[in-house]
Amino acid sequence: MTDVTTPAKPQSRLVRVLDSDLVFSYRRSPIAIVASIIAVVLILAAILAPWIAPYNPFNPRTLNLMDxxxxxxxxxxxxxxxxxxxxxxxxxxxSTILYGMRVSLFVGLSATLFAMTLGVSLGLIAGYRGGLLDAVIMRIADIQLSFPAILIALLIFGVARGLIPANQQENTVLVVLILAIGLSNWAQFARTVRGATMVERQKDYVSAARIMGVPPIFILIKHILPNVVGPVLVIATIGLALAIIEEATLSFLGVGVPPTQPSLGTLIRIGQQFLFSGEWWILAFPAFTLILLALSVNLLGDWLRDALNPRLR
Amino acid sequence: MAEPLLSVRDLKVVFHLRRGDFTAVNGISFDIMPGEVLGVVGESGAGKSITGTAIMGLVDRPGEVTVSNISLKGERIDGLDEEGYRKIRGKRIGMVMQDPLTSLNPLYTVGEQLVETIQRHLPLNQAQARERAIKLLAEAGIPKPEERIDAYPHQFSGGMRQRVVISLALAAEPDLVIADEPTSALDVSVQAQIIKVLKELCASRGVGVMLITHDMGVIAEAADRMIVMNKGEIVETGSVGDIINRPKEPYTIKLIEAIPSIKSQNPRYAAAAAKGQVAAANEDDAPLVTVENLFCEFDLSPSVLSRLFGGNRKIIKAVNDVSFTIRRGSTYGLVGESGSGKSTCARMMVGLQPPTAGSVKLEGVDIWNDRGAATKRRRSIQMIFQDPYASLNPRWRVGDIIAEPIRALKLSSSNAEVADRVADLLTKVRLDPGVMHKYPHEFSGGQRQRIAIARALSSQPEFIICDEPTSALDVSVQAQVLELMTALQEEFGLTYLLISHNLAVVRQMADAVGVLHNGVLVESGPVEEIFGNPQADYTRMLLDAVPDISKVA
Known part of the structure; x- marks a missing residue:
C-alpha cells in the first residue's frame, strides 16, 4: 500500500452523473424510461396548459352551450x-384536463413536500432522541397509520371547514386540502427516517461529532440527514402518486377543490353523471389521464426503490 | 507419494462487473493430503475466501469459475450441476464460517440442526442420529452435551457456538473441512481452544482441512503446510516452519515482518534498557490523565415498574472501580476480551457516556463535573475509532471531515486558514493534500484510518483515545498506521490511550498497560512488567492463549 492515492481524474459533474450507477440502472430499465417519458410529458403539459390548451375552459364568455x-x-x-x-x-x-392536471399536480406536490418536511423532521428527532419523545411521536404515527389516509384527510378537511368563516373558504380551500393530504401522509416518512436515523446514530462519525461538541441540530441536519435521504426520495415519489389519487378521491367526494377550478377528481365526478347516458368521454378521458399520471409516477418510484437497494442489483 | 485428498488445478474466478472484469483468483493450483491442515493466508482481497467458495460451487453471478480440474479423492467435482454439488456440500466437504451466529439457524435447537444434517447424509434413525449428535458435541468439547443439545444457538457463547458449528461440519463424516476464518470473531482465550478442537478432531478422523485466515499466528499453531496468496495468485507454498522461518518471496517476507510479535520487547523499553535508563521514568511528574474509581452501570431491568420498585432488577456493572493514571506523552494500553469494559471506559473518558461514579481528570480538571469541563474536554481529547468505514461520514468530502473539529470548536473562521491547516494535516498523515476534495469511498481502509487520524489531530488535542485503531486493517497496513501514530506522538507530544484486544500491538506501542476483565482492572503497570512477569492469573492465561508465529513447531 503506497501513500499515493488514485490519480485524480478530472471529471466534470455531468460525466460523473451520467456514469453513476443510478443512471446505468435507469438506462437498462425500459419501464423506468417509458414511465419517466410519460410523467415528464404530462407534467410539462400541465405546466404549459395556459399556452398549449386550445380553449380557456374557465372563461365563461368563450363557453357555448351549443357545444x-x-x-x-x-x-x-x-x-x-x-x-x-x-x-x-x-x-x-x-383543455379542462390540462388545467385539471395543473391543480392535481400542484396539490399533490405541495402535500407531498409538506408531508415529507414534517415526517422527516419528526422522524429525525424521534430516532435521534429516543426515549419518551420517540414513543410519543411514533405512537401518534401508529394511530394515524391504523386509519385509512382518506378518512384522516376528510376529518381534517371537515374540522377546517368548521373553523374557517364561509366567505374565506373559497380562497383557502386549496391550502386546507394540501394540509389535509399532507397531514395524512407524514407517518410513512417519519417511520422510515426514524429507523434509518437509529442506525446512523450508532455510527462512529456521529460519535466523533459528539466528542467535538457539535450541537445535536447540526448533527441531525449535516451528518444524519444526507445519509437517510435515499429512502425518503423513494417514499416521496410513491407518495406523490398517492397524494394525487387522494386529492382526486376527495374532489370526487365533493369535498376537494371547488368546481370553478376543477381538478382531475372534480372532472371525474362531473363525468360519472353522464356515464350511463352515453357520453362516456366526459368520464373516460380525465380518468385515463389520472391513471396514466399516477401509474407513471408510481412505476418511477418502484424503479428508484430497486435501483437504490444494493441487494437487488 | 500418496494420492492427494483434494487437488485443484488452474482455478480461476472472474467477476464480470459493469466496469470491466475483475479477476479474484488467477489460475491457482494446490493439493491437500488426507489428514493435513493446509493454511491459506493472505490480506483482504487476496482471493482466499473465493477459493473456498469456488471449490464448493457456491460462486454466484456475476462471478465465473474456470478450472481445469478439481478432484476430491480422485473424483472430479468441478462443473457439477446444482444437484451434484448438493451431494458434496455437507456430506463430503464440511464448512466452518467466520460468524458462528449466522451459520446456525436461530429458530432450531442445535440438536435439531445436527440430527437433520446427520440423517440427510447417513442412514441412521432418529435415536441413533441423536446419540451421534451428542457424541459429536462431547468431542467438540461442549460440557454436558445431553442437556445442551436441546438449547438454541443464542443460549451458547460465541466460542461454544463455534464448537457446535464444527460438530455440524463434521456430522456427516466429510473428507474435507473448509474453515473460513473460524476464529476471527472470537476472543483470544477462546480462539486457542477452537483451533485445538478443530485440529484434533480432524487429525483423529483423517479429515483434511483448508484453513483460510488472515492471521499468521493461527496458521503457525494449526497448519502443517501453508499457501500465501496475494491478488488472486499463490506467492509461496511450503511447510509452515519453512515459510515462517525462511520466507523466500519478498511479499511473504514483508508480510511476516509486519506482524507484531507478542514475544518481542517494547522497542522504547528495549532502547532505554540498553542505555540503562529504565528507572529514570519521571514518576513524580503530575499525570495528564487520572482515572479514579470509575464505575459504569447499565440498568437492564425489564420494565419501568421494576426499575422504580426494585423488583426483578438487573444491573450490569460494565466498569467496576477502575483507577489508573497516564503520564504526559506516554501511551497507556488497555487490553481485555470483548465485554470486558474497554470501550465503555473509553466512552466515559471522551465524554460520550457519563460515569455512574468516579472521576476522569485531565490536568486536574474533572471532565464531567467541573465548570467549563465540556469545553476543556472537547478541546483536549479526541478519539480514533475502530472501523474507518463507519467513522467517516460517506457524504462529506475529506477536507470537510478533517476540518470539522476546527469549525465545531471555532478555532478558525477563515476558510483559507482552515484549508491550509487541512492540507498540512494531510501531509502529516502522509496523504496528498489534493485528496481533500474527494469522498471517503475513494480510499482504502488504511488511508481512511489516516484521514480519521488527521481529523483527531486537527483540533490540536493533547490526549487521543484510540479504540482498536488497527483491528479492521490488514497487518501490513496496521504496521504503517502504528508507525505513523508513534511518529505523530513524538512530533506533537501526544498522550495515547490505546485500546486493543491484540496484545502484540499493545506490547509494541504502550509504555504502561492495564488488563481489564469483566469490568475490573486486574492488573496495571509498566508494559514490560506486565508482559514479562504477569501477576494475575487472568493475564497469564491471556498471554498464553495468543497464537503467535514464534510458536511454530
Whole structure:
C-alpha cells in the first residue's frame, strides 16, 4: 500500500452523473424510461396548459352551450373542433384536463413536500432522541397509520371547514386540502427516517461529532440527514402518486377543490353523471389521464426503490 | 507419494462487473493430503475466501469459475450441476464460517440442526442420529452435551457456538473441512481452544482441512503446510516452519515482518534498557490523565415498574472501580476480551457516556463535573475509532471531515486558514493534500484510518483515545498506521490511550498497560512488567492463549 492515492481524474459533474450507477440502472430499465417519458410529458403539459390548451375552459364568455356533449374528434354545431369532445357545458375536455392536471399536480406536490418536511423532521428527532419523545411521536404515527389516509384527510378537511368563516373558504380551500393530504401522509416518512436515523446514530462519525461538541441540530441536519435521504426520495415519489389519487378521491367526494377550478377528481365526478347516458368521454378521458399520471409516477418510484437497494442489483 | 485428498488445478474466478472484469483468483493450483491442515493466508482481497467458495460451487453471478480440474479423492467435482454439488456440500466437504451466529439457524435447537444434517447424509434413525449428535458435541468439547443439545444457538457463547458449528461440519463424516476464518470473531482465550478442537478432531478422523485466515499466528499453531496468496495468485507454498522461518518471496517476507510479535520487547523499553535508563521514568511528574474509581452501570431491568420498585432488577456493572493514571506523552494500553469494559471506559473518558461514579481528570480538571469541563474536554481529547468505514461520514468530502473539529470548536473562521491547516494535516498523515476534495469511498481502509487520524489531530488535542485503531486493517497496513501514530506522538507530544484486544500491538506501542476483565482492572503497570512477569492469573492465561508465529513447531 503506497501513500499515493488514485490519480485524480478530472471529471466534470455531468460525466460523473451520467456514469453513476443510478443512471446505468435507469438506462437498462425500459419501464423506468417509458414511465419517466410519460410523467415528464404530462407534467410539462400541465405546466404549459395556459399556452398549449386550445380553449380557456374557465372563461365563461368563450363557453357555448351549443357545444355541449360534442363527441370526441368532431366539430360542434357552433363550428368548434374538439379533439377529446366537450362536456355538458360545452367546455373542451382536453383543455379542462390540462388545467385539471395543473391543480392535481400542484396539490399533490405541495402535500407531498409538506408531508415529507414534517415526517422527516419528526422522524429525525424521534430516532435521534429516543426515549419518551420517540414513543410519543411514533405512537401518534401508529394511530394515524391504523386509519385509512382518506378518512384522516376528510376529518381534517371537515374540522377546517368548521373553523374557517364561509366567505374565506373559497380562497383557502386549496391550502386546507394540501394540509389535509399532507397531514395524512407524514407517518410513512417519519417511520422510515426514524429507523434509518437509529442506525446512523450508532455510527462512529456521529460519535466523533459528539466528542467535538457539535450541537445535536447540526448533527441531525449535516451528518444524519444526507445519509437517510435515499429512502425518503423513494417514499416521496410513491407518495406523490398517492397524494394525487387522494386529492382526486376527495374532489370526487365533493369535498376537494371547488368546481370553478376543477381538478382531475372534480372532472371525474362531473363525468360519472353522464356515464350511463352515453357520453362516456366526459368520464373516460380525465380518468385515463389520472391513471396514466399516477401509474407513471408510481412505476418511477418502484424503479428508484430497486435501483437504490444494493441487494437487488 | 500418496494420492492427494483434494487437488485443484488452474482455478480461476472472474467477476464480470459493469466496469470491466475483475479477476479474484488467477489460475491457482494446490493439493491437500488426507489428514493435513493446509493454511491459506493472505490480506483482504487476496482471493482466499473465493477459493473456498469456488471449490464448493457456491460462486454466484456475476462471478465465473474456470478450472481445469478439481478432484476430491480422485473424483472430479468441478462443473457439477446444482444437484451434484448438493451431494458434496455437507456430506463430503464440511464448512466452518467466520460468524458462528449466522451459520446456525436461530429458530432450531442445535440438536435439531445436527440430527437433520446427520440423517440427510447417513442412514441412521432418529435415536441413533441423536446419540451421534451428542457424541459429536462431547468431542467438540461442549460440557454436558445431553442437556445442551436441546438449547438454541443464542443460549451458547460465541466460542461454544463455534464448537457446535464444527460438530455440524463434521456430522456427516466429510473428507474435507473448509474453515473460513473460524476464529476471527472470537476472543483470544477462546480462539486457542477452537483451533485445538478443530485440529484434533480432524487429525483423529483423517479429515483434511483448508484453513483460510488472515492471521499468521493461527496458521503457525494449526497448519502443517501453508499457501500465501496475494491478488488472486499463490506467492509461496511450503511447510509452515519453512515459510515462517525462511520466507523466500519478498511479499511473504514483508508480510511476516509486519506482524507484531507478542514475544518481542517494547522497542522504547528495549532502547532505554540498553542505555540503562529504565528507572529514570519521571514518576513524580503530575499525570495528564487520572482515572479514579470509575464505575459504569447499565440498568437492564425489564420494565419501568421494576426499575422504580426494585423488583426483578438487573444491573450490569460494565466498569467496576477502575483507577489508573497516564503520564504526559506516554501511551497507556488497555487490553481485555470483548465485554470486558474497554470501550465503555473509553466512552466515559471522551465524554460520550457519563460515569455512574468516579472521576476522569485531565490536568486536574474533572471532565464531567467541573465548570467549563465540556469545553476543556472537547478541546483536549479526541478519539480514533475502530472501523474507518463507519467513522467517516460517506457524504462529506475529506477536507470537510478533517476540518470539522476546527469549525465545531471555532478555532478558525477563515476558510483559507482552515484549508491550509487541512492540507498540512494531510501531509502529516502522509496523504496528498489534493485528496481533500474527494469522498471517503475513494480510499482504502488504511488511508481512511489516516484521514480519521488527521481529523483527531486537527483540533490540536493533547490526549487521543484510540479504540482498536488497527483491528479492521490488514497487518501490513496496521504496521504503517502504528508507525505513523508513534511518529505523530513524538512530533506533537501526544498522550495515547490505546485500546486493543491484540496484545502484540499493545506490547509494541504502550509504555504502561492495564488488563481489564469483566469490568475490573486486574492488573496495571509498566508494559514490560506486565508482559514479562504477569501477576494475575487472568493475564497469564491471556498471554498464553495468543497464537503467535514464534510458536511454530
Amino acid at each position: 355541449g356533449f360534442t363527441k370526441p374528434m368532431s366539430t360542434s354545431f357552433a363550428g368548434n373542433y374538439f379533439l377529446l369532445g366537450a362536456d355538458h357545458q360545452g367546455r373542451d375536455l382536453l
